[in-house]
Amino acid sequence: MAEKILMKGNEAIAYAAINCGCDGYFGYPITPQSEVMETLMKEKPWESTGMVVLQAESETASINMVYGGACCGKKVMTSSSSPGISLMCEGISYLAGSELPCLVVNVMRGGPGLGTIQPSQGDYFQATKGGGHGDYRTIVLAPASAQDMYDFVDLAFELAFKYRNPVMILGDGVIGQMMEKVELRPSKPRRTEAEIRELCSSWATIGKTADRPANTITSLALQADVQERFNIKLQKKYAEVEANEVRYSTYKCEDADHLIVAFGCMSRICENVVEIARENGIKLGILRPITLFPYPKDALNALVPQLKSIMSVELNAGQMVEDIKLVADGRVPVSFYGRQGGVVPSPEEIYDAFVKTIK
Amino acid sequence: MDIKDIIKPENKVYGRTPLLKDAILHYCPGCSHGVVHKIIAEVIEEMGIQDKTIGISPVGCSVFAYNYIDIDWQQAAHGRAPALATATKRLMPDKYVFTYQGDGDLASIGTAEIMHACNRGENIVVIFINNAIYGMTGGQMAPTTLLGQVTATTPYGRKAELNGYPLKITELIAQLEGTCYVTRQSVQNPGAVRKTKKAIQKAFENSMMKKGTSFVEVVSTCNSGWKIPPVQANKWMEDNMFPFYPLGDMKDR
Ligand SMILES: Cc1ncc(C[n+]2csc(CCOP(=O)(O)OP(=O)(O)O)c2C)c(N)n1
Ligand code: SF4
C-alpha cells in the first residue's frame, strides 16, 4: 500500500508539486495559503529535483514569473489567496491570451477588499467567468480534501499542457488548513531539456535553432480580423474542454427527489445534510462539480426530470446558483443557501434551510 | 569609373546583420529604437548566441521588437518584463536573457519589477530606452519627462508641484547590490553607437559570469512624441537631456 502522511491541504500542494516534476514555483505570502511556499522552502527541492522556488516581490511579479517560465515550456505554478489572485488577473488573461500552460492555486478567503482570512467560496465568478479582461477561460478544479489538493496538482499540469491553457485549483481556507491523511503517488521526474524540446519546440522560447523559425509568445494582434480569428480558435478550444474534461461526483442521487449542488468543502458538509434528510424520510442527493469550468451541465440536466427541487449551497452570496438556474431553465425550483465572511454553516443549519424550501 | 566597378563584394564596408530580419521598421524616422535594435542584433550575431538568447519585449513602441531580431521572444505585460526574465533565466541558466523596456514601462508601471529583479541580482541584461515620453500612446508625460517639457498630458510643461520630478531611475539602480554593471549611453552619432555597442556586449558577457544584473540605459529621441524633426531632436537631446541624464558608466565591477 502506498504511504499515507498526515498533512494540511496547503502542504499537499507543495509536496505534490515536487513529486510530479514541477519546474518552478513563484509566490508571495498571504493567509490562508502561506504553507505552500513555506513547505517548498523547507523541502529545498532545488537540491533534489532542481525545481526553482522563489519568493517574488508581489503577486503581480509572481504571475509574470509564471508567464516567463511557461513561455519556456516549463511546468510552473503559483499559489495565493483571493486578494492576491485579483492582482494576478492581468497576468492570467495574458497567459490565456498567449495560450500558455500553468497552474494557479487559489485558497479562497472572504472578500471583497482585504476581507477576512477565514474561508470562502466568493471567487467562483472570478475563477469561472474570467477575472481578467477579454474572452478567456481557465480550467477550474475544486478540491474537497487534502488528497484532492495533492492529486489535482499533477492533473492540473496534464490539462494545462494538453490544452495550453492556465488551470486553477480553486480551494478554500477549510481545505487548505485542514489536516488529513494523504496517499502519496509515484513520483514523476522533471522533464529533461530534450523532452521539452520534443514537446514544446513549435512554440516555446527555448532558443531559436537553425531548424525552425523564431518563436514569439505574444497576445498582441493589432488587426481586428486577426484578433477575431484567434478568439474563435480559443472558443473552439474551450468547447473541446467542455466536451472532454467535465468531472463531477454524485452522492445518493439514484433515487433522489431533491438535490443539493455544492463544491469544495461544502460538498463534504452536505453529505451530513443528506444523512439527516434521509433519516427524516426525504430522498436527498448531492451533485458535486469537481470541474467548475467546464461545468457538469449534462450531469445536472440528466437529473432534473426526477427532481422536485434543487438547492445550491455555497460559502458566498450565491454565485454558482446562477449556473444551476441556467441548466434547470425553470423546470424545477432552484434555491440557494450560503454563509459569508468566513462563517461555515453546520449540516443542521443547512438542513433547516433546505426543509423550508420544500414546504 | 562605372558604378558597376564599385559595387563589388571586396568594396563592401557595411552590411545588415542577418539577425535583423528583412522587415520594414514601424518606427518613426529618426527614432532611436531602430538603432538600438541593430546594435543588439549585431552583438548577438558576433557573439554567436542566436540559439541561446531569449528577448523580452515590453509594452511601448518596441512591443514589436520580435518582428525585427531573429531570436525567440516573449512579449510581456506592461512593466513586467523583469519578472519574465527572472523566471526564464532561473529555469534556463545557460541562456542569455535580456529585457528591452521603455521609460514608461520600466520606470513607471514596472518600477517594482525592475528594482527587485536588479536587487536580487538576476543574471540578466536590461536595455532601457529613455526617451522622456510615452511614445506609443501618443506622447504623454513619462516619469523621465524633464521639468518644463511639453507633452500631451503636460501641455503647459511639466511642473514639479503638479507632476513631481523626473526620475533618475538608473542612479537608483546603480545603488542596488545586485547590479554589476550600470551605464548610460546614447546613439545619436557613430561614436555614441560604438560606445553603446561595447556596453551592450559587455552586459551580455556579464550575464554568463553570475555577477548580477547588467543595466544599459540609452538616452533616446522620440521625434513624434517630442514633435521635433530628427536632426533637431538629436540637438534637443544633447542640450536638454544630457545635462540631466549625464552619459557614462555608473558602476562596473
Ligand atoms: C496595463 C496597461 N496600461 C496602459 C497601457 C497603455 N500603454 C501602452 S504603451 C504605454 C507607454 C509606453 O511608454 P514607454 O514605456 O516610454 O515606451 P515608448 O513607446 O516611449 O518606447 C502605455 C501607457 C497598456 N498597454 N497596459
Ligand atoms: S513614437 Fe517615438 S518612440 Fe515611438 S516609434 Fe515614433 S519616435 Fe520612436
Ligand SMILES: [Mg+2]
Ligand atoms: Mg518612452
